[in-house]
Each structure stands twice: as C-alpha cells, then as structure tokens.
Amino acid sequence: MLKIENLHARVEGKDILKGLSLTVNPGEVHAIMGPNGAGKSTLGNVLSGRDGYEVTQGSVTFEGRDLLALDPEDRAAAGVFLAFQYPVEIPGVNNTYFLRAALNAQRKQRGEAELDSMQFLKLVREKLKVMQISDELLHRAVNEGFSGGEKKRNEIFQMAVLEPKLAILDETDSGLDIDALKQVSQGVNALRSPDRAFLMITHYQRLLDYVQPDFVHVLADGRIIESGDKSLALKLEEHGYAWIAEREPAGAQA
C-alpha cells in the first residue's frame, strides 16, 4: 500500500530524513518511535504534503501512485489522512460544515456522489456513537477553544468520518491525560480493519499499550535503524533511546 524508499528530505536547508525506507501493507499497524529530532514529524509532514519540506532523494508510492507528486488535497482524496500533532484552530468555520466540505470534496475527486445534509448527518451520528464524542463539538468552530484532548479526539473523529486507507497519527498521544488517551485509543481501535493501515508516530510507548502495533520501528537521525514487533517498544521503554544510540554504529555499518 505504502512504499517509502531511501527517502531524503530537508527543512530550511537542513537534512532531516537521510535514507528512510518503509513498507506498509493494508491492515497493518506500524509504530514509528524515536528520540526528539529524529525526523518523526518530518516524515508525517512529507507524507501529507506540507510546504517547506524538500525531498532531495528517494520515492514514496501509495497504491502504485507517486504520492509526492500529489497536492495535499489529492493525497487526502487518495486515502491518506494525517492526524496533526497540533490541530489548527479555525475561527469562523463550523466543524460540521468543514467536515462535510472535506468529505464531499474527496468524494467528488473520486467520482463519487456527494452527500446531502441529511445523509451526512446520519453518517456523523453513527460515527459520534463510536467515538463517544458529544455532538456539542460539532456546533463549534473547528478546534476553536477546544482542550488538548478535545482537539485530538476531533482528529480521530474526522478520521472516522473520512475513512482513509492510510492514517498517519503524528504524536496523537502527546499532551493527553490517561482518560483522553484511552478514548483516543478506543477510537483508533474501532477503525482498525483489514483494508486500513496505520502509521503511529510517537515518542512514548504508552500509546502502544492501548493500540497494539504489528511492527515497531526506531527512527534515529533520519533513518530506521531497528525494526521489530511490539516487544521492541518495551525494550525501548526499559533501556531508553540511549540504548539504540549505542547500537547505532553497528547498525550504520550493516
């Protein structure tokens, strides 16, 4: 589904990703862990098409298409979703209106019929039930005045409505208390399916207690230096990233 090969990217003239390769198949949940500055968020931003990230080498294909050649909105329509580390507040734009505009823009791009307001409302009601989100959030402006937890839950709610094929969660667990973390995790788990893949970018292991990954990768200095199953995350938790750093010379030579 997603194939990243030897990806190099720079931000403001600084090389951040230095030869990252990763393959994600439908139904898989991958966790990408790493210390601060390893390039975790850069990966999410490059995949979703944010300006200011220059890919200098390598390729990313999504279902056989060159993902890097697509505009952000076309990536979304193709089925890529990024849950933001810092969701943006948009005063004056109603959450429901925004979500319907987004869904219909994607459907239009894919040649599907747009949903009218009744159909959309029905869909939203179903998703609300799954996400355990109060519909009060829907009547407010997008993320405006939301608490940190509400913002993250709103990201997951958007994901539920937009039903992407690949969801990239950029530090979705950061800044959440344990209850909010549980709610967000439940939302993610409810969306797991054989057709949908997840890429969870995280600094901490604790999210992985609630959303169990199939694969864990360690990102350091712009490359994946270690991959394994979920036990790798536990090892990291136990020994810290310093443990990886010590091993890195060996990994680099391999």
Add this chain to the structure above:
Amino acid sequence: MNQQPARPPLLESLLDAPLPQGAAWLDAIRRENLDALIATGLPDTRNEAWKYTALRSLAQRRFVEGDAQAATRDIDATALSLPGVAGPRLVFVNGMFRADLSQLDALPDGLEVLPLSRALAQDDESLRFALSHRYRDVADAFTQLNAAYAQDGVVLRVAAGAVIEQPVHFSFIGAAAEQAAWHLRHVIALGDGARLNLVEHHLGLGDAQQLATSVADIVLGERAMLDMTLLQQAAADASLVRRTSVQLGVAAHATLHVVELGGALVRHDLHAVIKGDNARLDTRGVFALRGRQHVDTQLSIRHDALNSASESIWRGVADQRSRGVFRGAIVVAEGADGSDASLSNKNLLLSTQAEIDTKPELEIYADEVKAAHGATVGQLDERALFYLRSRGIPLAEARSLLTAAFCRAVFASMPNEALRDHISQLLLLQLPADQVA
C-alpha cells in the same frame, strides 16, 4: 477674493447645471454650498482625509446632472427585494423617487416616511434646520456638491415611543445611463424611546460610468434604538461618495452593519457623535474587493457625554489589484468621563498587488476612560490552509472558506438572520474561488 483653482472636467461639467429652485431659504443654502465648492475645488491627497484616495482620474471625467429618463426606466421590482426585508420600501432610480416601485401603503403607527422631493414641495418647515448646513472644508467637496444639487432622498421620522418592527427598506438603484450624476439627501429622526430597523441598499443594475453622492443625517432621541444595515452593491464602473452622520441622545443605542462589495471608486464617511450620557454605538463593517476597486471608509466617533460606549469591528479583504482604505478615528472629548471605546480593524490581502491602508486614531481628553484599538493587515494563515487541504478541500475552496470566516466576525451580531445569510452568500460570491495568488 482668492483666485479660484482651475476647474477639472468633473466640476466643469457638473457645476454649470442650474441650481434647483424652491424655497428661498433652501436656494440660498444651495448657492452658498456651490460657491464654497467653486472656491475650494476638490481635495487632493495632501488632505489628510483623502490621503489614500486620489481623485485625479475621477476629476478628469465629465458627467451630466441627473437622468432625464429616471422616471420611466424599466426596473424589475423583484430584483430589488432582500431576504428578511419586507416592510415599507422607498425606491430611487438614478436619484429620483419612484412611487411605482415603492411600497408606502399602510405605514405602521408612528412612522412617517416620504421622499424629500415631496417634503420640499410641501415646503416642510421642519427640514429647514436639517438642510441648512454650510459645508466649508475642502474635504467635504462632495457633500457641498450634494447640498447644492440634491433634490430627492428620504425624510423619515419615528414618533416618540413608536416601535417599528418591520425593517424599512431604502433602495438606491443605479440604472444604466452613461455619465449620469445624481445626489440624494436623507433626513432621519427617531423620537425619544422610538425603535427603528433600517436597510439601505445601493444596487447597480447595468453598468455605466456614473457618479452618485448621498448624505444622510440621523438623529436618535433619548433611549431611541436604531438597527441599520448598509449594503453597497454598486455597478462595477460606478463612483459613489456617501456621508452618514449619526447623533445619539441620552441612553440611545445605534447598531450599524456596513457591507461594501461593489463600485469602482467608493467613499464612505461615517461620522457619529455620542451626545447623550449612557448612549451606545456599535459599528460593524466589511469590504471585500477585487479587480481594481477602490473603497475608502472614514469612520469617526466622538464621545461627547458621560459613560458612553462604542464598539467597532471592521474587516477588509482585498484581492487582485484592489485597494481598501480604512481610517477609524475615535475622540473622547473633555468631560466624556467613563467612556468605553474600542476599535478593531483587521485586513486580509489575497494578492501581492492588492493594497490596504488602515489608520486607527485615538484621542482622549477625558478621565476614567477605557479605550482599545488595533489594526492589522495580514495574509491567510498557511497552517489553516494546509489543515483544510490535508482533509481534501481544494486550495481555492480552502481560501474562500477561510476568507469568509475572517469576515464573519462582522455579522455574528446581526439580528436579521435571513439578511445575514444573504450577505454571507454575497460575500462568498465576491470572494475568489477560482484563482491562486
């Protein structure tokens, strides 16, 4: 006598028209204002009030006073109606009152409204005070022109205590008549405790190079309440110069919503004087410009009484090669202790070739005053744009969504929901959904 400045074609073509004739007192006022205009000429950009609006190109044009066919031009009355506005209506076509298009039957108790032309024909003595102003400042050139030549407009009075529920609709139509110039003069008074809802609509039907001036004097008595919406949709080639003066009595409350969408060269002087203690003024305004439009708003508010309040929220959006100007001047006069004045002006540039000039001014001569003002000019938030796009909303749509949201702060307080929705739609239509900066 000073030597008169050389007259530009604009004045040469207009000032040779004979002055209207009527009551002797009015004829004299017309003459004096005309003489003042002849003596001072048009302001140039060295004049502070016209610093950002050059009249050079307008001054080179020639116009004809009035439109001989104004009474008979075929107008589709349904095109004039506005959602949520179904009360009494006065329609003027190219400066002339049109009874056939207006609706003045069965006026509610306490409301007196008639065209100025009719009031003058009846030699309405009560107008004498309102129309006796002599404008002397060169900055008021168009007001002088208006005072000299205006023959029609609206005279509206609300009796003390009367509550007029249905919005009264003024419709000023510019119908295609090349080079026509016209002038409208309005006198509006709300008695003590009176309430009025007013919608002023400037609408261009058919394009033509025209010049219109409009001068309105609005006086609110004690505890009077006015809710007024001014929607400007002049034709693309039209020049429109307006002056709205509002005076508030004790504990009066005026709320104004101003929407500027049309016109080529548009100027609006909105002057308010808070004369009565505990009075309140709320102004909200927005312009959304494209092409080569030039729209200049000069807001001035003077607090002249105790414990008075004013809150002003204005937004501007300029795209393509358009230019927006906003000057917001608040004066809290000596003795106006306990006043609370705030002004916010935020602007959005959608193109590198557009320009917005904003100038907030605050002068305080009283004690115990709360005052806040701020002005910004910026661009669309790139983070918000990316957020919308990452959810699948195409760039052009994302831009127009954010721009409309930016303007929304101006309407949140508009009580007439149907009219508010209509104006939101008009704004969306005016905003570009089809191009990238």
